[in-house]
Amino acid sequence: MTESSESQWWASESFWRKCAIFVTAGMALVLVLLTFHSLYAIGAGSDAGRVPAYSVINYRIDYVPDEDRGHLVPEVGPMVPLFGEVMNETEAKALVNHGKLTVQARNCMNCHTLLGNGAYYAPDLTKAWLDPGWGNEQARELLMTMFLKDPVANARTFGTNRRMPNQNLTDDEIRGVIAYLKWMSAIDTNGFPANFTTLPQDGPVYEPEVAEGEEDAS
Numbered sequence: 001m002t003e004s005s006e007s008q009w010w011a012s013e014s015f016w017r018k019c020a021i022f023v024t025a026g027m028a029l030v031l032v033l034l035t036f037h038s039l040y041a042i043g044a045g046s047d048a049g050r051v052p053a054y055s056v057i058n059y060r061i062d063y064v065p066d067e068d069r070g071h072l073v074p075e076v077g078p079m080v081p082l083f084g085e086v087m088n089e090t091e092a093k094a095l096v097n098h099g100k101l102t103v104q105a106r107n108c109m110n111c112h113t114l115l116g117n118g119a120y121y122a123p124d125l126t127k128a129w130l131d132p133g134w135g136n137e138q139a140r141e142l143l144m145t146m147f148l149k150d151p152v153a154n155a156r157t158f159g160t161n162r163r164m165p166n167q168n169l170t171d172d173e174i175r176g177v178i179a180y181l182k183w184m185s186a187i188d189t190n191g192f193p194a195n196f197t198t199l200p201q202d203g204p205v206y207e208p209e210v211a212e213g214e215e216d217a218s
């Protein structure tokens with residue numbers, strides 16, 4: 001080595017080794033922090049607002065154009081409880097979770113995509129709850145239940161000629177799957193899947209039954 005290169009601190013090997021160690025350690029820390037932030041942001045009901053709490057299944061999920069963002073975004077509307085049953089967060093979470101585990105256990109992703117993950121044989125299920133193919137808001141729960149109970153007899157196919165084989169789901173599993181699909185449709189997916197047209201949400205809304213004697217209380 002020549003005199004001059006020894007005197008240049010920035011040309012020394014040990015300086016660059018330290019730099020490499022600092023940058024690697026610093027970035028590892030950033031990665032850990034980002035991971036925790038992502039876990040928080042995708043948590044159901046977090047303030048980040050993209051993934052709703054499970055009890056969102058008590059409400060109408062509309063899908064409306066957002067001018068600024070240039071695509072459709074989910075909008076939580078008035079109360080239209082799933083299967084006409086108002087659930088608290090714990091009950092809703094248990095039902096949605098049952099659906100999610102059913103979808104995983106039966107490997108629906110073998111044919112379908114969910115939030116873009118899975119196979120491309122059958123339609124993406126991210127917004128299946130909002131599919132205009134269910135006719136109208138009131139008929140939807142019944143038609144979904146019938147379809148999942150017997151997808152062969154109730155095939156829709158939409159010109160693809162592809163049919164869904166019967167997955168032999170139990171009634172509880174079907175309720176769970178429908179709750180899971182309703183909850184998932186309320187996730188803000190930045191307009192994914194693109195060019196989706198939505199079922200008009202114009203059915204009646206929920207009127208809580210007022211117990212006798214309570215009417216005068218207010």
Ligand code: HEC
Binds near residue numbers: 111156
């Ligand atoms: C062997 C492939 C296959 C598997 C496995 C499969 N599906 Fe399907 N599924 C299809 C096809 C094909 C269609 C479209 C045909 C139709 O709607 O009649 C479909 C349609 C659907 C629809 C209607 C989608 C919409 O946008 O209206 C739902 C909901 C659905 N499947 C749920 C499920 C669930 C839940 C599972 C797992 C328990 C599952 N599928 C497993 C092939 C499959």
